[in-house]
Amino acid sequence: MKALLIICDGMGDRLTNGKTPLEAAKKPNFDRIARDGVTGLVHTVAPGVAPGSDTSHLALFGYDPCECYKGRGPLEALGENVKLEKGDVAIRGNFATVEGGVIKDRRAGRDEYGLDELAKSLDGMLIDDVKVIFRKATGHRAIVVFRGKGLSAKVSDTDPEEVGSHIKSSIALDNSQEAKRTAMIVNKFTEKACKILDGHKANKERVKMGQLPANAVLGRSAGISEPVVPFGEKYGIRAAAVAGVTLVKGVCRSVGMDMISVEGANGHRDTNLKGKADAALKALDDHDFVFLHIKGTDEVSHDGDFEGKKRMIERIDKEVLEKILKKADLKNTTIIVTADHSTPIGLKRHSADPVPIAILGDVLTDDVKKFDERSCAKGYLGHIMGRDMMNMILDLTDHSKLFGG
Amino acid sequence: MKALLIICDGMGDRLTNGKTPLEAAKKPNFDRIARDGVTGLVHTVAPGVAPGSDTSHLALFGYDPCECYKGRGPLEALGENVKLEKGDVAIRGNFATVEGGVIKDRRAGRDEYGLDELAKSLDGMLIDDVKVIFRKATGHRAIVVFRGKGLSAKVSDTDPEEVGSHIKSSIALDNSQEAKRTAMIVNKFTEKACKILDGHKANKERVKMGQLPANAVLGRSAGISEPVVPFGEKYGIRAAAVAGVTLVKGVCRSVGMDMISVEGANGHRDTNLKGKADAALKALDDHDFVFLHIKGTDEVSHDGDFEGKKRMIERIDKEVLEKILKKADLKNTTIIVTADHSTPIGLKRHSADPVPIAILGDVLTDDVKKFDERSCAKGYLGHIMGRDMMNMILDLTDHSKLFGG
Numbered sequence: 001m002k003a004l005l006i007i008c009d010g011m012g013d014r015l016t017n018g019k020t021p022l023e024a025a026k027k028p029n030f031d032r033i034a035r036d037g038v039t040g041l042v043h044t045v046a047p048g049v050a051p052g053s054d055t056s057h058l059a060l061f062g063y064d065p066c067e068c069y070k071g072r073g074p075l076e077a078l079g080e081n082v083k084l085e086k087g088d089v090a091i092r093g094n095f096a097t098v099e100g101g102v103i104k105d106r107r108a109g110r111d112e113y114g115l116d117e118l119a120k121s122l123d124g125m126l127i128d129d130v131k132v133i134f135r136k137a138t139g140h141r142a143i144v145v146f147r148g149k150g151l152s153a154k155v156s157d158t159d160p161e162e163v164g165s166h167i168k169s170s171i172a173l174d175n176s177q178e179a180k181r182t183a184m185i186v187n188k189f190t191e192k193a194c195k196i197l198d199g200h201k202a203n204k205e206r207v208k209m210g211q212l213p214a215n216a217v218l219g220r221s222a223g224i225s226e227p228v229v230p231f232g233e234k235y236g237i238r239a240a241a242v243a244g245v246t247l248v249k250g251v252c253r254s255v256g257m258d259m260i261s262v263e264g265a266n267g268h269r270d271t272n273l274k275g276k277a278d279a280a281l282k283a284l285d286d287h288d289f290v291f292l293h294i295k296g297t298d299e300v301s302h303d304g305d306f307e308g309k310k311r312m313i314e315r316i317d318k319e320v321l322e323k324i325l326k327k328a329d330l331k332n333t334t335i336i337v338t339a340d341h342s343t344p345i346g347l348k349r350h351s352a353d354p355v356p357i358a359i360l361g362d363v364l365t366d367d368v369k370k371f372d373e374r375s376c377a378k379g380y381l382g383h384i385m386g387r388d389m390m391n392m393i394l395d396l397t398d399h400s401k402l403f404g405g
Numbered sequence: 406m407k408a409l410l411i412i413c414d415g416m417g418d419r420l421t422n423g424k425t426p427l428e429a430a431k432k433p434n435f436d437r438i439a440r441d442g443v444t445g446l447v448h449t450v451a452p453g454v455a456p457g458s459d460t461s462h463l464a465l466f467g468y469d470p471c472e473c474y475k476g477r478g479p480l481e482a483l484g485e486n487v488k489l490e491k492g493d494v495a496i497r498g499n500f501a502t503v504e505g506g507v508i509k510d511r512r513a514g515r516d517e518y519g520l521d522e523l524a525k526s527l528d529g530m531l532i533d534d535v536k537v538i539f540r541k542a543t544g545h546r547a548i549v550v551f552r553g554k555g556l557s558a559k560v561s562d563t564d565p566e567e568v569g570s571h572i573k574s575s576i577a578l579d580n581s582q583e584a585k586r587t588a589m590i591v592n593k594f595t596e597k598a599c600k601i602l603d604g605h606k607a608n609k610e611r612v613k614m615g616q617l618p619a620n621a622v623l624g625r626s627a628g629i630s631e632p633v634v635p636f637g638e639k640y641g642i643r644a645a646a647v648a649g650v651t652l653v654k655g656v657c658r659s660v661g662m663d664m665i666s667v668e669g670a671n672g673h674r675d676t677n678l679k680g681k682a683d684a685a686l687k688a689l690d691d692h693d694f695v696f697l698h699i700k701g702t703d704e705v706s707h708d709g710d711f712e713g714k715k716r717m718i719e720r721i722d723k724e725v726l727e728k729i730l731k732k733a734d735l736k737n738t739t740i741i742v743t744a745d746h747s748t749p750i751g752l753k754r755h756s757a758d759p760v761p762i763a764i765l766g767d768v769l770t771d772d773v774k775k776f777d778e779r780s781c782a783k784g785y786l787g788h789i790m791g792r793d794m795m796n797m798i799l800d801l802t803d804h805s806k807l808f809g810g
Contacts, residue, residue, distance in 0.1 A: 014769055045808060047789060048796025052809025065809065072810030221810055247810065346767065350807055352800035353769065373769055374785060383787040 001361070001397035002284050004328065005291045005336045007060070008316060009053055009245070010298030012342030012355035012373060013309070021309040021345065022356065022372035029321035030313070030358070030371035033337055037360035039368040040381025042389060043352075044341055050352045053298070056340035057251040062235075062390035063228055071153060071223025072247065077143045079250030082135055084225050089151045089182060091222045093134075093142035094159060095214035098194065103163055107140040108214035114202030115140070118214055121196050127188045138246055138267070144219055146185060151224070152178035158190050159218035167216060186219065193217045230256030235390065237288035237399055242279045244271050245295040257291065258283075269296040269312055273319040281327050288399065294320070301343035309345060334361030334397050337371065338389075354383060361396050406766070406802035407689050409733065410696045410741045412465070413721060414458055414650070415703030417747030417760035417778060418714070426714040426750065427761065427777035434726035435718070435763070435776035438742055442765035444773040445786025447743055447794060448757075455757040458703070461745035462656045467640075467795035468633055476558060476628025477652065482548045484655030487540055489630050494556045494587060496627045498539075498547035499564060500619035503599065508568055512545040513619035519607030520545070523619055526601050532593045543651060543672070549624055551590060556629070557583035563595050564623035572621060591624065598622045635661030640795065642693035642804055647684045649676050650700040662696065663688075674701040674717055678724040686732050693804065699725070706748030714750060739766030739802050742776065743794075759788060766801050 013020040022030075043049075044056040045065060054075050055065035073090040084090060095115055097105040108115075119136035126132070130148030137143050154173040160166070170186040172179035194216050197203060203213040231239045233256075241252035242260045245267030252259060262279045264272030273294065280292040294316055300308035324335065339355035356376035358368075366380035384392070394400045418425040427435075448454075449461040450470060459480050460470035478495035489495060500520055502510040513520075524541035531537070535553030542548050559578040565571070575591040577584035599621050602608060608618040636644050638661075646657035647665045650672030657664060667684045669677030678699065685697040699721055705713035729740065747758035761781035763773075771785035789797070799805045 014767055020769070041787070046796075047793035048798075048800055048805070050800055050805045050807050052807055055809030069809060075810070344767075347803070352797065352805060374771065377769075377771070377785045377787070 001332055001334055002287070003289045003334045003336065003393050003397045004280060004284060004324065005289070005393065006320065007057070007291070007293050008297045008313070008337070008339050009293065009295045010301045010341060010343030010350065011313065011339035012353050013301070014342070014344040014346060014351070014353060016306050016345050020373050021306060021313055023374070025310045025313040025317070027313055027317035027371065029317045029325055030337060031369065032325065033321070033335060033360045034358040034371035034376065035369045036365065037358050038363040038365055038381055039356065039358045039371070039376040039379030041354040041373070041377050041383050042338055042357045042386055043354045043383060044386035046385070047354070048352045050350045051341050052350065053247055053340050054251055056386065057248060059386035060340065060389055061231060061251070061255055062387060063255065064387065068226065068228050070225050072221035073153070073223040074225035075250035075254060076137065076246055077145055077250065078225070078253040079246035079248070080135055080137045080143050082133065082143050082145060084145065085147060087149070087151060087224060089146040089153050089222055089224055091144040091186070091219040093144045094218045095140045095142060096216045096218045097212040097214065098167065098216040101166055103160065103165055103167065103216070103218070105212050106159070106161070106163060106218060109212035110140055111206070111211045112139065113209065113211060114206055115214060117202045118197055118200055121200055122193050122217070125189065125192060127185045127192070130185050132189055140214070142217060144189070144217065146182065146189070150178050151182045152176055153222045153224040154179040155183040155186055155222050157220040158186060159220045167218060170219070190217065190219070225254065228255060232256060235394055235399065237394070238286070239289040239291065240283040240287040241291045241293070242276050242283065243291070243293035244276070245293070248293045248295070252291065258287065267295040269299050269308065271296055273315060274323065277320040277323045281324060284328065284333060288397070292320070297339070298343050301345060302348050304345050304348045306345045330360070334359060334393065336393060357381065357384070359396065363396060406737055406739055407692070408694045408739045408741065408798050408802045409685060409689060409729065410694070410798065411725065412462070412696070412698050413702045413718070413742070413744050414698065414700045415706045415746060415748030415755065416718065416744035417758050418706070419747070419749040419751060419756070419758060421711045421750050425778050426711060426718055428779070430715045430718040430722070432718055432722035432776065434722045434730055435742060436774065437730065438726070438740060438765045439763040439776040439781065440774045441770065442763050443768040443771055443786055444761065444763045444776070444781040444784030446759040446778070446782050446788050447762045447791055448759045448788060449746055449791035451790070452759070453757045455755045456746050457755065458652055458745050459656055461791065462653060464791035465745065465794055466636060466656070466660055467792060468660065469792065473631065473633050475630050477626035478558070478628040479630035480655035480659060481542065481651055482550060482655065483630070483658040484651035484653070485540055485542045485548050487538065487548050487550060489550065490552060492554070492556060492629060494551040494558050494627055494629055496549040496551070496591070496624040498549045499623045500545045500547060501621045501623045502617040502619065503572065503621040506571055508565065508570055508572065508621070510617050511564070511566070511568060511623060514617035515545055516611070516616045517544065518614065518616060519611055520619060522607045523602055523605055526605055527598050527622070530594065530597060532590045532597070535590050537594055545619070547622060549594070549622065551587065555583050556587045557581055558627045558629045559584040560588040560591055560627050562625040563591065564625045572623060575624070595622065595624070630659065633660060637661060640799055640804065643691070644694040644696065645688040645692040646696045646698070647681050647688065648696070648698035649681070650698070653698045653700070657696065663692065672700040674704050674713065676701055678720060679728065682725040682728045686729060689733065689738060693802070697725070702744070703748050706750055707753050709750050709753045711750045735765070739764060739798065741798060762786065762789070764801065768801060
């Protein structure tokens with residue numbers, strides 16, 4: 001038996017005019033999986049805990065985020081396919097616009113013109129004996145990696161996350177020499193980067209074109225990744241992932257899944273859903289476990305867009321689930337649909353509300369006919385914890401190992 | 406968003422003639438919270454564990470009682486507003502009547518005449534270099550604190566909890582010198598106290614008036630309190646508590662909540678419920694979280710009084726909930742009603758049966774229309790653990806912190 005796990009980011013919700021987006025959407029294929037399968041609710045990290053997409057995916061993959069989550073920086077780096085070495089400090093960066101020392105735009109107007117070239121001008125910089133690896137990421141984003149001996153991730157952000165403020169000095173978050181030295185290096189980098197970017201011809205062109213110059217780099221979420229037992233080794237299966245958004249790609253790479261690229265899978269609401277579904281189906285040919293991630297549901301939630309979320313769910317139903325239910329070998333494939341967390345429309349942020357799950361396969365079915373929060377609450381599975389989900393999937397697909405005699 | 410948590414002590418129950426007191430009571434306001442809100446069951450400490458009101462409240466406040474519960478003595482002391490210093494051994498005391506070395510009444514006839522004066526005669530006593538702080542508490546109760554270097558709480562009770570027995574000698578419960586010494590000091594205190602009380606003029610007056618003399622002190626539940634991270638710091642909110650009963654006041658003080666006094670809030674079935682409701686509503690003005698505790702439901706349960714419990718629930722419905730639902734700003738206040746444990750009428754003691762919970766606020770409502778044990782078992786929340794409740798409340802009131810990126 002194979003398994004196809006489909007996670008729709010931030011899909012869970014609360015009530016808007018008495019309904020959740022899942023309750024309001026027309027989604028016959030989601031409902032078919034609930035009706036013909038088994039349902040329940042998942043607390044992805046723990047009851048009452050509002051998780052990020054990084055910690056929630058780690059938990060759903062069976063890795064305890066309290067132990068193995070080392071910050072968002074290294075996961076973003078892995079997501080952009082930056083190879084990390086032992087002890088590398090990875091930071092999420094933004095190209096920003098600074099005027100007279102004050103932040104005018106945290107995203108340099110979101111325009112990507114010249115950013116590749118600007119990124120190259122910072123890549124390879126040496127600060128004392130520490131090498132800077134600098135990569136442009138999606139949009140205005142960047143990855144900054146500090147490589148050298150005796151660095152620490154216990155340093156504060158330089159991004160004040162506020163327009164009108166000065167870039168913050170990074171400070172050590174503990175008393176170690178390593179943290180103090182790393183903070184000093186981060187600050188030197190910020191200063192040098194400003195100088196290099198400010199005089200760069202790509203920025204002169206941007207200004208000439210009426211765009212904001214990308215003349216500063218703001219950094220956050222420093223982390224040093226630590227290796228975990230790879231997914232394949234942990235579970236004795238071959239796993240692949242189809243994901244568009246950098247952070248989730250990073251989580252998948254950090255646990256050693258095979259990453260499958262899909263043209264137009266951009267992590268946004270206009271992503272290439274059909275292409276992702278096809279890629280996931282194809283990956284089932286030579287993998288035991290395929291993970292398909294869809295980000296759009298979270299994006300519309302952060303925008304507080306109820307109708308957009310409803311439409312996104314309907315698109316997933318039509319372009320992903322209908323195709324998968326038609327084309328997958330359902331006799332030999334267990335299909336799991338769920339979310340990594342709720343992002344209620346009314347809050348525009350992640351919440352701790354548990355998310356619905358439905359599993360189609362060799363399962364004990366229940367009376368639930370609809371795939372939504374309140375229907376699945378009545379399902380056979382009850383409330384389950386994210387950390388238990390992989391073991392349940394392994395057991396349902398005949399990959400579990402007996403514990404005991 | 407603010408939160409008002411109402412805990413009715415020992416309200417959960419089993420069946421008496423086919424119904425629980427909650428099922429038998431007429432309580433439209435409890436039912437409204439269930440109907441318009443979301444429901445479930447709470448295992449306050451853990452499934453199968455019958456908790457005291459101290460351990461259950463600690464768990465519901467998000468403190469692991471297995472780690473931070475240090476015995477009832479220090480909590481009772483804090484409840485009576487006795488300031489404890491590091492290393493103080495606090496013991497719950499009873500004024501009792503002893504005749505010829507044998508306990509005649511464990512509560513000295515429950516008459517308080519002269520007890521203040523008798524308490525003063527014991528306060529400040531020195532035993533070796535250990536100082537005794539002695540305070541009369543509610544009724545026949547007292548707080549005994551031993552202050553000095555190198556004391557231990559690992560000493561046995563002197564209260565045999567049986568009329569007709571001798572006062573027990575305290576013995577060390579481990580092999581440490583500290584425990585041996587502390588037991589010796591407790592025994593010297595018991596002996597000295599008997600001598601002082603026996604000859605005291607207040608006791609002569611009691612006897613003249615036909616009352617039993619309060620001529621002995623029985624001790625139990627020695628403990629040394631250890632500081633915990635204060636509630637406000639742990640959760641980043643300002644919290645207040647309205648409670649009448651000493652033990653629960655002690656728990657609230659031990660976690661650093663602001664304590665609000667209410668005239669006539671005595672922890673009994675004739676407590677000033679309206680005054681407590683008013684105080685809780687007022688406290689919401691300048692606190693993010695208000696805890697309202699009502700003891701009466703537990704008192705009637707220990708008496709095995711089904712009709713009394715039903716009436717107490719109906720009084721709470723009318724005098725507390727009706728007022729709160731009318732006067733609170735429900736748009737900006739999440740209301741939570743639950744219990745700290747069950748005290749089944751048929752048992753007259755605490756049990757491990759989970760307790761119903763209902764939450765009115767920005768929640769996913771369910772089909773449950775009644776607030777009682779069996780109705781709430783069908784609720785959307787399912788079975789939750791007491792330790793998770795605070796995180797859920799924080800998340801529902803927009804005070805949760807994202808875990809991850």
